[in-house]
Amino acid sequence: MKRYLLILLTICAFVSCAKKEEGFVINGELANTSEGMIYLKSFRNKMFFNVDSTQIVNGKFTFKGKVDMPSLYGLQTEDMQYPIQFFVENASMTVKIADDLEAVTITNSPANDLYLGNAEAVLEDNYNIDSLVTANTTSPVAAFFLYRYFTYRVPLDQLKTIRAKFAPELNATPYLQDLDKIIATLENIQIGKVAPEFALPDTAGVSVSLSSFRGKYVLLDFWASWCPPCRRENPNVVATFNRFKDKNFTVVGISLDEDKSKWLQAIGDDNLTWTHLSDLKYWDSEVAELYGVRAIPSNVLLDPEGVITAKDIREEALPATLEKLLK
Incomplete structure (x- = not known):
């Protein structure tokens, strides 16, 4: 009996050790920067804010932490005019930044497969955000795209229809919470209404x-x-x-x-x-x-x-x- 108990405890310990990490690890590589500081930045309202920093050593760097859900962040060195944007999720991610300090390759990150696969296309006039949301109703990435790029590009009624397609569990995301506030604001500034005083x-x-x-x-x-x-x-x-x-x-x-x-x-x-x-x-x-x-x-x-x-x-x-x- 003791032997079986020992085997069971050993198996449980192995399973516990093999369990997926709860936080994120960003292992980064810079093609043309070997030393200096790099900053991890959170995104809010079209702006980025420093949340962490680390030293680049031989072109490599590491960030560790935890996010409640996949969220947009930025990486920026002192040589970059703008942060490189990507989604951070709780996984061990590899981020490779090319010579031009703009192109980025990210592995082991389903959120970034969706984000980087659409980040340029969403800027095109004929991009179909409705189709993207319909196919990704549980994705914070799709919620981000709708909030960030389409509140001023689609009519209010269409915006509300697309917003309603997201799964209820995404209602707690900052992107949908902010989107709901914007929709309420847009209701008050439609043609024919008195402009808000200020x-x-x-x-x-x-x-x-x-x-x-x-x-x-x-x-x-x-x-x-x-x-x-x-x-x-x-x-x-x-x-x-x-x-x-x-x-x-x-x-x-x-x-x-x-x-x-x-x-x-x-x-x-x-x-x-x-x-x-x-x-x-x-x-x-x-x-x-x-x-x-x-x-x-x-x-x-x-x-x-x-x-x-x-x-x-x-x-x-x-x-x-x-x-x-x-x-």
Whole structure:
């Protein structure tokens, strides 16, 4: 009897030792960086924040930890302008970063098979996010893609339909929780609704309220000095402003900058001669959140009563819309 008990204890000990680790191990290799620091960064609201760091030794590094569920993280050395993005899940993962410090290969990670297999494709205009979600209703990766890239690309009704396809166990993910908040926000800023009130500091630090512009057509123009598409659109906004400024129309610029000097310089460089407001909180801008802004440039056109009459009208559509309203 004692012999059988000993065998049973030995088997149990072996099974326990062989059990899969509860946390993650990231074994990394850099093709062209042999020394220095590398940082592991968590993702929130289009921003990355340092959560760990380690020394690179002979082009290799290791991170260990634990995540509640597969989640987007970044890796960044001092030579990288932007973090390399990938999903961390509780597994022993190998991450190989190529010479260009951008291309990445990850093994032993089903989450990254899905993420890296679609990370570039989701940026294409004709990408079918509905099909991806339908085939991956239990995947945090699919939830991330919908939240990150499609809240501003698909109509609200379609967004709600796709959101409803996810399995209930994903409701606790930060991606779906944030997506649900965005959907609730978008419900409040549909065309025909009164624009939410707010107040922000102008370039001199004086608080300016939206309601102070009542009686005019107002274009709320969300932009930032660091945003190349915004800077390319600015000449069109300038031309439109100059054309209609004497016809009961104005522009209110709302910047997602965080560096005031760069914000002010861009205003001068681009000849933006209208009212400018910002809380200098980058993507944590409270007004951007209030209006469900997830990509810039973005804009909302209000009538003299503060009712939303159009959204995201750019290039030729901007002056054409105002021509119809103000003729």
